[in-house]
Amino acid sequence: MYKPYLQSPLHAFDLPSKARQQNDSCAVWMNEVPLLGYILIRGDAADAAFRVAIHDVLGAALPVKPSTFFSTPQGILLWQSPDEWMLVCARQNLSACISRLEAALGSLHAQVVDNSGGLTQVYLSGSKHLELLHHVGIYDFSLVTPGRAVSTVCSKANIVVYRVDAHGVFVIFRRSFADYVWPLLKQAARPYGLGISALQPDVAHPVLRLL
Numbered sequence: 600m601y602k603p604y605l606q607s608p609l610h611a612f613d614l615p616s617k618a619r620q621q622n623d624s625c626a627v628w629m630n631e632v633p634l635l636g637y638i639l640i641r642g643d644a645a646d647a648a649f650r651v652a653i654h655d656v657l658g659a660a661l662p663v664k665p666s667t668f669f670s671t672p673q674g675i676l677l678w679q680s681p682d683e684w685m686l687v688c689a690r691q692n693l694s695a696c697i698s699r700l701e702a703a704l705g706s707l708h709a710q711v712v713d714n715s716g717g718l719t720q721v722y723l724s725g726s727k728h729l730e731l732l733h734h735v736g737i738y739d740f741s742l743v744t745p746g747r748a749v750s751t752v753c754s755k756a757n758i759v760v761y762r763v764d765a766h767g768v769f770v771i772f773r774r775s776f777a778d779y780v781w782p783l784l785k786q787a788a789r790p791y792g793l794g795i796s797a798l799q800p801d802v803a804h805p806v807l808r809l810l
Contacts, residue, residue, distance in 0.1 A: 607631060607633035607634055607719065608633075608719040608774040608777035609631045609633070609719065609777050609781055614630055614631055614795055617795040618630055618796060618797040618798070619794065619796075619797055620796075620797055621724065621725070621794060621796045621797070622794075624792065624794065625725060625791070625792035625793055626725050626726045626727035626791035626792050627723070627725040627727050627728055627731050627788040627791045627792065627794070628723070628724045628725040628728075628767075628793070628794045628795070628796040629721050629722060629723045629725075629728075629784060629788070629793070629795070629796065630721065630722060630795050630796045630797070631719060631720070631721050631722075631781075632719075632722055632769065632798060632806065632807070632809075633719060634690050634719075635674075635687055635688065635689065635715070635719075635720070635810075636674070636686075636688040636689060636690050636692065636693035636696065636713075636715045637685060637686070637687060637688075637714045637715045637717070637718045637771075638685070638693070638697060638700070638711060638713060638714070638715075639679075639683065639684075639685055639710075639712040639714050640684045640685070640686060640709070640710070640712075641683050641684075641709060641710040642682060642704065642707065642708065642709035643682060643708065643709075644661060644663045644681065644682065648707055649661075649704070649709060652700075652703040652707065652709075653703075655703060656673075656696070656699045656700050657671040657672070657673045657676060658671050658673065659671035659672070659676065661676070661684065662676060662677070662678045663678070664678065665681075666678065666747050666748055666749055667746060667748065668747075668761055670763070670805040673686065673688050673692065673696055674686055674687045674688035674689065674692075674696075674809055675687040675688075675761070675763075675806060675809075677748050677759065678748065679750065679759075685714075685771075687720075687771075687806070688809060689810075690715070693713065693715060697713055716774065717774050717775070718772070719771070719772065719774055719777060720769050720770055720772070721770045721772075721784065722767055722768075722770075722796070722798060722806075723767050723769075724766050724767030724796065727788075727791040728767055728768065729741060731784065732753075732770075734787040735753045735754055735783055735784065735787050736751055736752060736753050736754075736758070737751070737752070738751040738760075740760060740768070743760055743761065743768060744762060745762050745764055745765065746762070747761065747762060748760065748761035749761075753770070753772065753780055753783065753784075754779075754783055755779070756772055756773070756776040756779055756780050756783075757772065757773065757776075758770050758771060758772045759771040763804075770784075798810065
């Protein structure tokens, strides 16, 4: 019998074998941040009970300002719309997060959906990572400063771009577009030189600690 296993949406590109320490030889560096948990949360931000329940489970307030996100002990909580948020968490904590959210929100008009199988994300860095994004999208990505996130399009694919520091940005997209988005980014990076960055778990980093 075959045992079930998880496979990265970008597994066909064999990125782990190409990864190396980032240096000045390339102006764009990128790699997938694979197999994280993605939980969609819907509810009424004006409902104090909803806000309290989220805080109790995630250990942080709900971001209510458009195009923002908060780092929580459980992961990254991104504002998606006035009544929808996305929690990016460690895959091993996914089931526990969902159970705790469902229990806390059970009596409220709210929804918790596991979308982990449908999403992935890439980390873009290097001196020309913004130039790369401007090749593939119409948004002014220089406006995505630390603590901000934006939902926009990358050519024909919907993406969410968010920044935690000055070094680079994270780009979330649908698994079904993985074979489209990665080659598009790779082609756009060609004039600048592209390196596949070796991403390691980092307990001090809001996202890489989730690996």
